[in-house]
Amino acid sequence: MARNNYAALEHMLVKKFNYKGREIVAQFNPCRYRSAVAGGDNASQREHECFLCSAHQPHEQESIIWNENYKIQINPYPIFNRHLTVSSIEHRPQAIVPYIDDMMSVAAALPGYVLFYNGPKCGASAPFHQHFQAVPFSELPLCREAIHDDCDLSVYFPFFYIIRPTKKEAKLWFxxxxxGLHEVFDTGEEPMQNVFCWSVKRQMHIIIVPRSKHRPKCYGDGEDELVVSPASVEMAGVWPMVRESDFEKITASRLQSISEEVTISEDDKEHIIEYFITHTK
Ligand SMILES: [Zn+2]
Known part of the structure; x- marks a missing residue:
């Protein structure tokens, strides 16, 4: 299955847009169907057959055990020609704050890759099993444009970008x-977010994309709707489309407006920045 899905990437139809200087990529990638429709009401029913637990994985699926508590595996439903799943050996709920140290350590051990995290309600297809994914750094326009200062980042949508020389400092700011997110979005649960982390030239980089909702109002399988459930990769500028008709009609401005719809407002971002400034004095 993995061989076929990776081979299919070679011939995949791709469109590259330039939206006011930022790159947005659409791909026609039917193997991502499960992710495009994940996160619905059936998640709890599927927990008992969790596909990240070794007991439910095919025996062919191999792992590299990392630090005794994570397994690094090939993602059999790739978006890019290198696509890894980094999941906890233990079955425990998806969360970011308790595991940011792990995320930074794995990122530091995987040069050339970006690790990303999908919150349980904004893109994780296994919200009940803690995991990250890793893909080549060069494939994600958001991370590439942020580090190289290639475009005016205000074209994107509100997000936070941390660059610190040590994991300790990066963690403090994170x-x-x-x-600040808890202060502004007081829901009692982890604020919805996608998080990216990579390490280059002895600097730790973290991007936090706070989310206001998971799916855009245009989500659906009708003719005027789109089968998209934006997660980290989409927020970073790459949109796998599982229906050919969606791929054919998609435009950069529609993807941009979906991105803005599912992220937070400039006002909320300002409030979080105020919180940050007050608490780092
Ligand atoms: Zn599990």
Whole structure:
């Protein structure tokens, strides 16, 4: 299955757009169907057959065990020609704050890759099993444009970008932003977010994309609707489309407006920045 899905990437139809200087990519990628419709009401029913637990994985699926508590595996439903799943050996709920150290350590051990995290309600197809994914850094326009200062980042949508020389400092800033998110979005649960982390030239980089909702109002399988459930990769500028008709009619401005619809407002971002400034004095 993995061989066929990776081979299919070679001939995949891809469109590259330039939206006011930022790159947006659409691909026609039917193997992502499960992710495009994931996160619905059936998640709890599927927990008992969790596909990240070794007991339910095919015996062919191999792992590299990392630090005794994570397994690194090939993602059999790839978006890119290198696509890894980094999942906890233990079955425990998807969360970011308790595991940011792990995320940074794995990122530091995987040069050339970006690790990303999908919150349980904004893109994780296994919200009940803690995991990250890793893909080549060069494939994600958001991370590439952020580090190389290739475009005016305000074209995107509100997000936070942390660059610190040590994991300790990056973690401190990350925690203050997370507290600010809790302050502004007081839901009692983890604020919805997608998080990216990579390490280059002895600097730790973290991007936090806070989310206001998971799916856009145009989600659906009708003719005027789109089968898209934006997660980290989409927020970073790459949109796998599982229906050919969606791929054919998609435009950069529609993808941009979906991105803005599912992220937070500039006002909310300002409030979090105020919180950050007050708490780092
Ligand atoms: Zn599991």
């Amino acid at each position: 925690h203050i932003i997370e507290e």
